[in-house]
Amino acid sequence: MAICEYLPRALCRFPAISDSYIRQARQVIDEGFKGIVREYGSIIDIVVRPLQLFLNYLERLFTTSPWTVVLIVMLLVVYFGSRSIRITIGTAIGMVLIGVVGLWEDTMTTLAIVTVSTLIAIIIGLPIGILMARSDRIQGVINPILDVMQTMPSFVYLIPVVVIFGIGKVPGLIAVVIYAVPPMIRLTNLGIRLVDKEVLEAADAFGSSPGQKLWNVQMPLALPTIMAGINQTIMMSLAMVVVASMVGVGGLGRNTLQAINNQFFTFGFLNGFALVAIAIIFDRTSQAFGKRLQRHSEVVHG
Amino acid sequence: MASHGIEIKGLYKIFGPRGRDHVEAVKNGLSKAELNERYGHVLGLKDINISMPAGGITVVMGLSGSGKSTLIRHINRLIEPTYGELIYDGVNICGMNERALREFRRHKTAMVFQKFALLPHRTVIENTVYGLDIQGISRSESTKKAKYWIERVGLSGFENHYPNQLSGGMQQRVGLARALTNDADILLMDEAYSALDPLIRVDMQSVLLDLQAELKKTVVFITHDLDEALRLGDKIAILRDGQVVQQGTGQEIVLSPADDYITAFVKEVNRSRVIQAKTVMKPFDGQAEGVRIGATTTLESAAKTMTENGQTKATITDDAGTPIGTLDLQTMIAAMVTPAGSETSKMAAE
CATH class of the missing domain: 3.40.50.300 (P-loop containing nucleotide triphosphate hydrolases)
Known part of the structure; x- marks a missing residue:
């Protein structure tokens, strides 16, 4: 740029720290991080061991059971969750198609990891959301963390996850949970904060303790929003299993990854549609279930 | 309790x-x-x-x-x-x-x-x-x-x-x-x-x-x-x-x-529903005339009792039933309508 001729250098080109400094800093941080991981590796293993066992157990249960049993159980869950014949039939058709094209086992693997990660996201997200709703200060601390978790490209936090946990199913699971937990936390917090102040005042006036208020009033009234959070969490876990396949998670995600690498157009789309089918089944069932919980609010006095 | x-x-x-x-x-x-x-x-x-x-x-x-x-x-x-x-x-x-x-x-x-x-x-x-x-x-x-x-x-x-x-x-x-x-x-x-x-x-x-x-x-x-x-x-x-x-x-x-x-x-209140008989009665003069009405009865229900019985006078009794005063329609109506004195203060309030 011509204008640079008349300006001091520092105002024209950004005065960056010299490369060697940055290289040094990177080395120190990376080494320190790896050192910590080496130091506490055995403890980390012990901590994630139950996760590993649970995930393996569920995956084996899903993949080794006869497909007829799995399908029947699945249809029962869908029916009693949604009480809708239409959704149940849709589920049957979707799952049969998946089986016909030979993706049954991969789908089971994916189902197992999505189930586990959703459960973990709920177990982690619910209490954090409740804490956030209780105090503005906690909300002030957690909100920016959630912002970072949601906007940070998922490939980036795969790096520390892999450094800490290595390659495998559990690190993939952890990456999925990190990605899927923010909506659970946010919507739990929001749901509790939106509870009618008058009803809360009534609960106070009758002498409710904070725990009684939480379980009798806040949680039931926040439930529709919390259900929306669970729904979002499921959807995000499904989206993330593809990315997580890069660190060794099997199932439909790995097939998709292979299809990208080898330009298997048809195979890629088949796997994609299988994921979509599962997503729709989860979504419709959980929404219908949430709606059913809210029956009392539908009948309005005319 | x-x-x-x-x-x-x-x-x-x-x-x-x-x-x-x-x-x-x-x-x-x-x-x-x-x-x-x-x-x-x-x-x-x-x-x-x-x-x-x-x-x-x-x-x-x-x-x-x-x-x-x-x-x-x-x-x-x-x-x-x-x-x-x-x-x-x-x-x-x-x-x-x-x-x-x-x-x-x-x-x-x-x-x-x-x-x-x-x-x-x-x-x-x-x-x-x-x-x-x-x-x-x-x-x-x-x-x-x-x-x-x-x-x-x-x-x-x-x-x-x-x-x-x-x-x-x-x-x-x-x-x-x-x-x-x-x-x-x-x-x-x-x-x-x-x-x-x-x-x-x-x-x-x-x-x-x-x-x-x-x-x-x-x-x-x-x-x-x-x-x-x-x-x-x-x-x-x-x-x-x-x-x-x-x-x-x-x-x-x-x-x-x-x-x-x-x-x-x-000023808009229905006074006959608020004012009680004993408030406006005259002290008992020994002559029990007309219907007997409780001391805390409102003027409205007192007037109702009197008209139903075709009387213009009433004897006011206490809880025990002892006469303590008398009341006639004239006094009651005077008490029901806003007294002239408060009319001016009402104007002042507006």
Whole structure:
């Protein structure tokens, strides 16, 4: 740029720290991080061991059971969750198609990891959301963390996850949970904060303790929003299993990854549609279930 | 359970982060406007002194912004007082710790809200047992009590409906049943009937009066409606800008309003429903003429009795039936129409 001729250098080109400094800093941080991981590796293993066992157990249960049993159980869950014949039939058709094209086992693997990660996201997200709703200060601390978790490209936090946990199913699971937990936390917090102040005042006036208020009033009234959070969490876990396949998670995600690498157009789309089918089944069932919980609010006095 | 009165002594409420620091200044005459302008604090209540009788209905009346809802929330400390005392059964409510306050709320008070504040996910019966749930009473026992009160407020058959399925009047009956099931001595009613249609409101007032005749709770009733206040209140306190302007029986307020503000308020009131026979009777002169009427009968029902019996005179008797005075139609009509003297003060108030 011509204008640079008349300006001091520092105002024209950004005065960056010299490369060697940055290289040094990177080395120190990376080494320190790896050192910590080496130091506490055995403890980390012990901590994630139950996760590993649970995930393996569920995956084996899903993949080794006869497909007829799995399908029947699945249809029962869908029916009693949604009480809708239409959704149940849709589920049957979707799952049969998946089986016909030979993706049954991969789908089971994916189902197992999505189930586990959703459960973990709920177990982690619910209490954090409740804490956030209780105090503005906690909300002030957690909100920016959630912002970072949601906007940070998922490939980036795969790096520390892999450094800490290595390659495998559990690190993939952890990456999925990190990605899927923010909506659970946010919507739990929001749901509790939106509870009618008058009803809360009534609960106070009758002498409710904070725990009684939480379980009798806040949680039931926040439930529709919390259900929306669970729904979002499921959807995000499904989206993330593809990315997580890069660190060794099997199932439909790995097939998709292979299809990208080898330009298997048809195979890629088949796997994609299988994921979509599962997503729709989860979504419709959980929404219908949430709606059913809210029956009392539908009948309005005319 | 014997009722106890509530004694409010020198109560101040200043909204704002440093309310306590400004109490002294307000006591020394700092006005509400000045407090707001200079310190950004809002004066909610100023030097409230009310003695609420045990087993009676005390009505706190005022227009919006007068501090009446703030006042009732001090009795169960939903709002923390800035300064002053509230004594119930010898205990200062303001001095209770969290635990004692919770016990006090559970066992001594029950509250009915303007917008009902029912739990939408619970049925009528589940809402009614709420207070007992909180006290840790088993459902089998609490359901029995709840059923009784649901019947008393006239909601039998609706036990398993959700609040959303009921009309406003019915929802408030649930609110009332919920409060009564708590079996508490103090019943706090925060504009409980303000959201209801006029006819339903009168209906609910009758429900409250009937129940109160039997239960004799210490009721604190908030309203902006003077007719409602006069109908329900054994004692009425009128609030304006966070201060008590006048307190006394309905009769005292109608017959001798403390200032122009209250005069303007009472001028539309149906006086014959407020003034009692003994207030305007002539001393007994030994001649028992006409029908016999109780001393506390209102002029309206006295006039009704007299016309039904075709009499123009009546003998007023005390509780024991002893004649204590006489009354004729002329005197009654004079008392019913606004006296000429108050006509001028009414003009001044406008």
